[in-house]
Amino acid sequence: GFKKDDPGTIPKSSFNEKLVFCPVSTKRGTVHMRRFVLVLTLMLFLLGPSLSRAAGLDADADGLSDLLEAKFKTDIVNPDSDSDGYPDGLEVNNGYDPLQGRGIKLKKRIEINVKTQKLQYFLGNVSMGEYVISTGKKSTPTPKGSFVVKNKLPRPKSQAYGLWMPYWLGLSAAGIGIHELPEWGKGKKESAADLGKAVSHGCIRLGVGPAKKLYDWAEVGTEVKVY
Structure with missing residues (x-):
């Protein structure tokens, strides 16, 4: 052991230890996050649509709730599912199909x-x-x-x-x-x-x-x- 306030007694190994970082795959992390959000949304949906709406969950912060993401079949962790430069929520709020990417209006x-x-x-x-x-x-x-x-x-x-x-x-x-x-x-x-x-x-x-x-x-x- 070592005495308090006596750096001379601290084991050398304490200074020589290296920080070890665990590499995280961005792709794998995204997949895990997507699965987690989908499971959570499904649980809320089964518990009742009113509960899901009250929670106001929006995993990708695109202005479209996770409940509506599930209904529109958009990517729940990608704010721009059709990669057209406009967030899913903005498209839906203006009456456009968030999956087409060609400015198609929905009735x-x-x-x-x-x-x-x-x-x-x-x-x-x-x-x-x-x-x-x-x-x-x-x-x-x-x-x-x-x-x-x-x-x-x-x-x-x-x-x-x-x-x-x-x-x-x-x-x-x-x-x-x-x-x-x-x-x-x-x-x-x-x-x-x-x-x-x-x-x-x-x-x-x-x-x-x-x-x-x-x-x-x-x-x-x-x-x-x-x-």
Whole structure:
């Protein structure tokens, strides 16, 4: 042994030991990382899509969540799966196919299920999200069929009912649109407790947050299917 604060007694071998570095294969490390992320994403997916969304995992920091990476079949640890110079998230957020690399637009679509009171929106064949809604009551039912978004208005007022409809997506069905929970006089807003129930005048109502997100995402001409 050696005495504390007495360098003369420290064994010479202590000074002669060499640092040994274990070489790591970048390729092998990437493969292991990809497998780890895929397994983790699968676990989260099995536990529930809502948990995956809440976690907000984005292994390659490309702006596209790992859950959506799995749906689009993009490379979960490569921010630019098609090597076109644009991150996967940027392409998807602007409606482009993240796997083609040739500026190919994917079709946007909104589907509304009156029975379940749910709305889903799609880019190509990938569901981008699902929201609870409120459709028309029995006396003023929401019309079923295939429509398109005809116009977008930030906060129009209904002359028939005297209420404001934030984030309005007007449909090709006359007088019908998708919008946030309406606002009545003196700042009174429709209760979120009505979501999931058929209580509207025919329009499709969304909660605060989802309405703006869908408004920003949808374009004039976006297909809307109500069934």
